[in-house]
Amino acid sequence: MKLLKKGAEADIYLTLWNGNKSVLKIREKKDYRNSTLDRRIREQRTIRESNVMSDVKSFGVCSPLVYYVDTKMCKIFMQHMEGKLVRDLPNQKIIKTCEEIGKIVGNLHKNGIMHGDLTTSNFLSMRDKVFVIDFGLAQRTDKVEDHAIDLRLFKEILNSAHADIMEKSWGGFLKSYKKVVGLPRHNRVLSQVSVIESRGRYANVV
Ligand SMILES: Nc1ncnc2c1ncn2[C@@H]1O[C@H](COP(=O)(O)OP(=O)(O)O)[C@@H](O)[C@H]1O
Ligand SMILES: [Mg+2]
Known part of the structure; x- marks a missing residue:
């Protein structure tokens, strides 16, 4: 798995999902936040991101396909865009x-x-x-x-x-x-x- 970007909010890896070139976005634990609050924020953003990414397609906005979401681990596997x-x-x-x-x-x-x-x-x-x-x-x-x-x-x-x-x-x-x-x-x-x-x-x- 290749690290593409280490962001303030999430880390982005280039990986494979079921044989498809895929981006893995992981929201890692932040030690400076209270751990209950931290988990809630990371889970909520993961769920929100994957839901909205899928929803916008229904009115013609292009976004990567969501391949898989692991809410507990705060991971989203999505289509890798070559652009x-x-x-x-x-x-x-x-x-x-x-x-x-x-x-x-x-x-x-x-x-x-x-x-x-x-x-x-x-x-x-x-x-x-x-x-x-x-x-x-x-x-x-x-x-x-x-x-x-x-x-x-x-x-x-x-x-x-x-x-x-x-x-x-x-x-x-x-x-x-x-x-x-x-x-x-x-x-x-x-x-x-x-x-x-x-x-x-x-x-x-x-
Ligand atoms: N689906 C994708 N395909 C290709 N590159 C991506 C994809 N998702 C993210 N990236 C790359 O990773 C960077 C950070 O991803 P992003 O979702 O914007 O997280 P952050 O919260 O760190 O800004 C993007 O600016 C882009 O360069
Ligand atoms: Mg960004």
Whole structure:
């Protein structure tokens, strides 16, 4: 088993599942957390991630297939995607892909799912499709405030990791997000993003 990534939240291995190239995501015990709480958090995120990863397919969002879930051991075996992380694509490709990401996020929100960790490292581009991963912090919610948190984080990531293409990527993202959720909803979510941003600025001043 080859370690692909040791993350703050989980370790990712490349392995085989029933002969299929597979990614194993394990949430290991964290000693700094109370052990009962730790187990609950890891189990809950494992269950949530595998459920949401499967559910989103019903409304046309691409995500890896879930092969097997071991709740007690906090393990998910899933389809290994050969594609590239959107984060690592050339700039022009990132700009183009952000339009697709806007469509995907609009679709998630329209169907009552907040992703919870919208970064360019949680989208994989494979051939002509964009796959979403990392649903451990996803929530079922229709609240404008929650959807705005998703958008705010994505905007922040574009600002920090892709500053030179920020305007074009964000513009393309919003254009297709708006197409999916509709203008009134788009406006409400965006004005909530401004509220969050102004709170952030205020916090910096104080
Ligand atoms: N199904 C997959 N196919 C290919 N690579 C994956 C897959 N799942 C995760 N990865 C790789 O592992 C990294 C971390 O996985 P992720 O689920 O985002 O966990 P984390 O919580 O550590 O961010 C991803 O950014 C990606 O590079
Ligand atoms: Mg991730």
